[in-house]
Amino acid sequence: xxxxxxxxxxxxxxxxTIVVSDAQPGNEGSRAVDGNPxxxxxxxxxxxxxxxxxxATIDLGGAQLLNGFNYxxxxxxxxxxxxxxxxxxxxxxxxxxxxxxxxxxxxxxxRKHVGFPNRNVRYLRIKAITEAGxxxxxxxxxEFGVNLAPTGNPSVSSHVAM
Numbered sequence: 001x002x003x004x005x006x007x008x009x010x011x012x013x014x015x016x017t018i019v020v021s022d023a024q025p026g027n028e029g030s031r032a033v034d035g036n037p038x039x040x041x042x043x044x045x046x047x048x049x050x051x052x053x054x055x056a057t058i059d060l061g062g063a064q065l066l067n068g069f070n071y072x073x074x075x076x077x078x079x080x081x082x083x084x085x086x087x088x089x090x091x092x093x094x095x096x097x098x099x100x101x102x103x104x105x106x107x108x109x110x111r112k113h114v115g116f117p118n119r120n121v122r123y124l125r126i127k128a129i130t131e132a133g134x135x136x137x138x139x140x141x142x143e144f145g146v147n148l149a150p151t152g153n154p155s156v157s158s159h160v161a162m
Contacts, residue, residue: 017059018144022050029056032141040074042081042140054139057125060146063092068115068147069101069124074140075109081140082107084132088114091123107132118149 020029020041027042044050073082088101100116124146128139 016061019057019059021053021055027140032056032144033058035143037072037075037142040076040140040142042074043138045080045136045138049137052129052131052137052139054128055125056141056144057123058144059094060122060124063120063122064146065118065149065151066090066116066121066124066146067118067149068113069126070143070145070147071105071112071126071141072143072145073109073112074142079107079109079133080131080135081138082109082132083112083126083128083139083141084130084134086129087127088116089125089127090116090119090121091125092120094123097123097125104130105132113147115147121146 016033018029018033018041020043022044023029024042024044024046027040029041031039032041041056043054069088071083073079083105084107085104086102087099089097090100091097100119101114103114105112126144131138
C-alpha cells in the first residue's frame with residue numbers, strides 16, 4: 001500500500017498532536033508526528049533513565065474511521081528504544097479507552113504495522129512495555145501513523161504517516 005505524508009492526507013497533520021509520558025530534551029514527542037523520518041521521539045535517558053512502560057497519546061483532532069496503526073523506529077542507525085511488546089488503545093473522547101491491538105514487534109528498523117477492526121477513533125495511545133532488543137528501558141519513534149479504513153472511495157484508504 002502507498003504511504004502518504006499526513007500533510008497530504010485529509011488535513012490530519014494540522015490537527016494531530018501528541019502527548020508522551022516523558023521525553024529526552026531535543027527528542028520531544030512532536031518529532032514522532034512531524035512527517036520527518038530523520039527526527040525522533042526518545043524517552044528520557046539522561047541524567048537517568050525513566051523506566052518502562054512509556055506511552056504516547058495521539059489526538060487526531062477529530063474522529064476518523066481507522067483500521068490500523070503504523071510505527072517507524074528511529075532511522076539514525078541506532079537501535080536503542082525500538083518498541084518490542086506493546087498495547088494500543090483507542091478512544092473517541094479521550095476518557096473511555098478500548099484496547100484494539102497488542103503484540104511484539106521484531107527488533108529491526110523497518111516500518112511496523114498492526115491492524116484492528118474498523119473503528120471511529122480520535123485518540124490513540126500506544127504503550128511500549130519492552131524495548132525490542134532488551135538493551136535498556138528506552139522507547140523511541142521516528143514516526144507514528146494511522147491506517148484509514150476503506151470508505152467506498154479507494155483513494156481514501158491509505159497508510160498515513162503523521
